[in-house]
Amino acid sequence: MSVQPIRLFGDPVLTSKAVPVVDFDAELRRLVADLTDTMRDAPGSGLAAPQIGVGLRVFTYHVDGELGHLVNPELTLSADDQFGPEGCLSIPGLTFDCRRAQSVIAHGFNMWGDPVVIEGSDYLARAIQHETDHLDGVLFIDRLDTQTRKLAMKAIREAEWSGLSGPPQIKLSPHPTNGFGL
Secondary structure, eight states: OOOOOOBOTTOGGGGSOOBOOOOOSHHHHHHHHHHHHHHHHTTOSEEEGGGGTOOBSEEEEEETTEEEEEEEEEEEEOSSEEEEEEEETTEEEEEEEEEEESEEEEEEEOTTSOEEEEEEEHHHHHHHHHHHHHHTTOOGGGGSOHHHHHHHHHHHHHSTTOOTTSSOOBOOOOOOSSSOBO
16 A cells, blocks of 8 residues: 555546456455555545556545545436536646536445445535546546636646646646645
8 A cells, every 4th residue: 555656637547448347356455545545645535546547447535524435436417516616636736617416326336346325415426526537538627618628728738747748747746735636
């Protein structure tokens, strides 16, 4: 169990769809521990396996004092929505208002293969949707309206950590300054 480097925007693993977990073994439990340690160190509210370079459908979360993880999530989203600030540990230091479902029911498994259901609204719903998007190769900036996405891309290009001018960088994300890093 250890803190792992967080992949930053521009790394192809962040836009690749993760594969379902089939082996609920010691290696998976080690991955969940690494994700948890890395997320808490960052600090963030969630972290998906692709963000540390692992293409499996696993994420951790830490919202409102609730620490957990979910393997192979399937989501049911509410019809009502929320609009608010969102950030990402793979796009450090930047937040933009993003529309998400107000509440979510997430079905999946824990690291031992037991079925799990997580129901959440508000920030927990946002975190679960954000992390599940990572498993599908979708970044939160992909969900922004056209004008906001243009502003986000400009901010990313200008960011000191940006790998857009060269090969993708693999390094630890700096701590977000706004508390909204998912």
